[in-house]
Amino acid sequence: xxxxxxxxxxxxxxxxxxxxxxxxxxxxxxxxxxxxxxxxxxxxxxxxxxxxxxxxxxxxxxxxxxxxxxxxxxxxxxxxx
Numbered sequence: 001x002x003x004x005x006x007x008x009x010x011x012x013x014x015x016x017x018x019x020x021x022x023x024x025x026x027x028x029x030x031x032x033x034x035x036x037x038x039x040x041x042x043x044x045x046x047x048x049x050x051x052x053x054x055x056x057x058x059x060x061x062x063x064x065x066x067x068x069x070x071x072x073x074x075x076x077x078x079x080x081x
Contacts, residue, residue: 011040014037014040015037
């Protein structure tokens with residue numbers, strides 16, 4: 001979550017800087033900056049989605065392992081009883 005906030009802050013800083021320099025930019029430079037920002041935005045979005053998918057996978061794996069461990073514990077308890 002902290003990484004997401006940091007990325008948002010970096011993006012906001014870049015946007016603020018770009019807006020403050022807009023009057024100094026040529027149309028070509030402004031266009032290149034906009035294109036670069038869009039590519040960065042897409043890249044950050046792809047990373048966030050990959051992290052989200054990986055987190056879900058890890059959570060599922062953890063649930064499986066805990067369930068397996070609890071099943072073994074239950075079997076040990078029933079065999080001792």
